[in-house]
Amino acid sequence: MEKLYTCYNCSFPFKADEGAVPATCPSCDASKDQYLSEPWLGDMGKRRLHVDPPEPEPDRDPMDTSYHHPKFFPARTRHGRIRRFVLPYDDFEESKAFYADVFGWDIVAVDDADSAAPLLFCATGPGNPNWEPSVPSFSYGYLRPRQSYAGGHDPRFVVEVDDIDATVAKAEEFGGSLVKGKYVEDGRLFAVIEDGEGNAFYLWQTPDSVTWEEPESQTLATTRRFAQVTRARDLAPR
Amino acid sequence: MPSLTNDVRAARPPKRFPQKDLHGRVRYAQLIYRDLDHFKRFCVNVFGWDMFVTPASVTGGDSDAANPPLLIATGPSYETWEGFIPGHMNAGANYDPSGKAPPGMMMEIHMDAPVAQTLALVEARGGAVTGGGDGPGDADDWVSGATVADPAGNLLHLWKCPGSRTWEEPETDYDRD
Known part of the structure; x- marks a missing residue:
């Protein structure tokens, strides 16, 4: 019999056959004796059990990797977000056809663009007219000609940061290194770093044109979801 | 690296994705680490990320306790560690002292079709299956999937969500008509 289970520890709801429930919660790893169950009636609107989710803990040790609600990310900054993937290609027509045919991407x-070796932008799911995702928790990205940087580094992700100079300084302080220094392309600032662990990243500095009202920015309205842990300074304009 | 986002001055918006299906969405960055403490310090101090040990139900439960897989929030996220602001993705990180599994990405594939069906299409379009794959009788659990390479050799970690999804999860939205 299919039931709806709600984890008492983290509030995660999932449906499963009562004979095949996972031994630990797929969201927080709590043991299954933490599950509350009710009949699955085919519609979450008929759900009767509700568990309040845990709340972010402002003073939590960030090095503690036990389960917790993700930290509060303040408004008016997109620092640290992985905003794009980057996939190299050898033959752009072959790679473009692969992703369009197998995964249904929209690629432009x-x-x-260089017609012989174009940079291609890929929508991998629902999006807004400005070619930003309209649904959370997935990413758009690029197909680009194969290239690697000094040391053979081949960055696969674009991380948006407040300030490239400050981020590079922090990266070097914490064991990373600069691969390609700050450069301007189409009026925007980029750099390439690696983290000392085998991951290279493009850094993209948030442009001055950001209004913080874009769907992909964190607005004050969404920030207030975590009002109980929001400090006044986090809401103040930068 | 050329320009981003709104510089895609296409004369049209992206196509619509009207199916109740997350097939093809790039859901998580897959990173690697060799030194757990160093990796954590870098992520926390440089990018401001937050992380926890990925639950055993998701990993299959056979990971190295001293060097566990991690789930990372790179931006605002729910208690499920799914993002709640569109436009960014969270990440996973695996211990890889050999460097044999380069950074890649996790993509979601059809929930309601066998993994083998997607793998056959991958191979038919010039890709290759490099690992895993539950075959036609996919287990309906959180570890069902496979690793494939695209025609240029990029590794893609494909994940098939089990039937546990309720479709009330914010990340499961789609272009409704």
Whole structure:
């Protein structure tokens, strides 16, 4: 019999056959004696059990990797977000056809693209007219000609940061290194770093044109979801 | 690296994704680490990320306790560690002292079709299956999936969500008509 289970520890709801429930919660790893159960009636609107989710803990040790609610990320900054994936190609027509046919991506060349070796931008799910995802928890990204940087580094992700200079300094302080220094492309600032662990990243500095009202920015309204842990300074304009 | 996002001055918006299906979405960055403490210090101090040990139900439960897989929030996220602001993805990180499993990405594939069906299409379009794959009788659990390479050799970790999904999860939205 299919039931709806709600984890008492983290509030995660999932449906499963009562003979095949996972031994630990798929969200928080709590043992299954933490599950509350009710009949699955085919519609979450008919759900009767509700568990309040845990709340972010402002003073939590960030090195503690036991389960917790993710930290509060303040408004008016997108620092640290992985915003794009980057996939190299050898034959752009072959790679473009692969992702369009197998995964249903919508792929376009960016403006002024080199027709022989274009930079391609890929929508991998629902999006807004400005080609930003409209649904949380997935990413758009690029197909680009194969290239690697000094040391053979081949960054696969674009991380948005407040300030490239400050981020590079922090990266070097904590064991990373600069792969390609700050450069301007199409009026925007980039750099390439690696973290000392085998991961390289493009850094993209948040442009001055951001209004913080974009769906992909964290607005004050969404921030207030965590009002109980929001400090006044986090809401103040930068 | 050229420009981002709104510089895609396409004359049209992206196509619609009207199916109740997350097939093809790039859901998580897959990173690697060799030194857990160093990796954590870097992520926390440089990027401001937050992380916890990935639950055993998701990993299959056979991970190295001293060097566990991690789930990382790179931006605002729910208690489920799924993002709640569109436009960024969270990450996973695995211990890889050999460097044999380069950074890659986790993509979701059809929930209601066998993994083998997606793998056959991957191979038919010039890709290759490099690991895993539950075959036609996929287990309906959180570890069902496979690793494939695209025509350029990029590794893609494919994940098939089990039937536990309720479709009330914010990340499961789609273009409704």
